[in-house]
Amino acid sequence: MQDQPRYKVYKQSDFFADNRASRDLVAGTVARGQLHDDKAFYTGKIANPNPNAPVQTTTDASGNTLVASFPNDVDEFPIPVTKDLIDRGQNRFNIYCIVCHGPTGNADGMVVRRGFPKPPTYHDDRLRNAPVGHFFDVMTNGWGKMNSYAAQVPPADRWAIAAYIRTLQMAQDPEMNLKMSSQSNSAAPAASPSQRRIQMGVCVNERTIEILRSGGCYALANHRTICWGDRFNSYFGFCLDISRNA
Numbered sequence: 001m002q003d004q005p006r007y008k009v010y011k012q013s014d015f016f017a018d019n020r021a022s023r024d025l026v027a028g029t030v031a032r033g034q035l036h037d038d039k040a041f042y043t044g045k046i047a048n049p050n051p052n053a054p055v056q057t058t059t060d061a062s063g064n065t066l067v068a069s070f071p072n073d074v075d076e077f078p079i080p081v082t083k084d085l086i087d088r089g090q091n092r093f094n095i096y097c098i099v100c101h102g103p104t105g106n107a108d109g110m111v112v113r114r115g116f117p118k119p120p121t122y123h124d125d126r127l128r129n130a131p132v133g134h135f136f137d138v139m140t141n142g143w144g145k146m147n148s149y150a151a152q153v154p155p156a157d158r159w160a161i162a163a164y165i166r167t168l169q170m171a172q173d174p175e176m177n178l179k180m181s182s183q184s185n186s187a188a189p190a191a192s193p194s195q196r197r198i199q200m201g202v203c204v205n206e207r208t209i210e211i212l213r214s215g216g217c218y219a220l221a222n223h224r225t226i227c228w229g230d231r232f233n234s235y236f237g238f239c240l241d242i243s244r245n246a
Contacts, residue, residue: 040078042155044136058126068126073133079156081163089164092157096149105168117145122165123172135162 007013007021016023025031036042049072056069079085094103102108105122112118120127127134139158142148153161 044133070134073131075131089160
């Protein structure tokens with residue numbers, strides 16, 4: 001078995017007419033786990049994106065024109081957002097993203113401090129109101145000076161990072177007014193008084209931005225207090241069932 005006959009990748013073969021040892025996939029076949037039929041999960045895009053959809057633009061302080069709307073990106077997470085997912089997102093963020101975007105998303109990472117071009121902050125209105133699919137798309141395909149991270153970060157981890165980015169945005173400005181999804185509002189059933197409680201671990205980051213119940217409001221460990229009740233749901237793009245009433 002040590003010296004079994006075999007071909008190395010890209011080596012020549014006299015067995016096939018084209019002399020290639022590396023063969024193409026059989027037409028019409030899909031490798032196990034590579035079907036990718038969930039378009040939202042694997043691309044961050046809506047089912048039938050319009051490549052000609054008009055987009056809005058804005059100008060930053062340096063006079064650069066920036067895209068301010070993302071009509072083809074999904075605005076809800078295609079997977080359940082849990083504490084474990086956000087913790088995983090923080091872990092991946094600290095590996096791949098923090099060097100440029102900084103620990104809180106303020107674009108003050110170590111390489112930026114040493115002269116690398118500064119990325120946009122997550123805390124301007126343009127990205128606060130961007131759909132979650134935009135962050136997934138940027139990680140998948142790159143944007144501006146940022147290269148694609150699809151080879152390093154699998155799709156599930158890209159969604160985890162997007163969830164953690166939302167957490168960073170909320171920690172910096174918990175009272176911001178985000179776009180609310182009419183679909184999620186209409187689909188969310190009215191909670192009974194007994195259901196008006198935190199139904200999952202809302203301590204999304206036990207070290208820095210743990211959300212605590214406090215007198216009908218929610219306090220963040222960075223000493224900010226928010227009293228927006230169910231607005232938390234629309235912010236994350238999923239139904240979390242949080243209410244001020246116990």
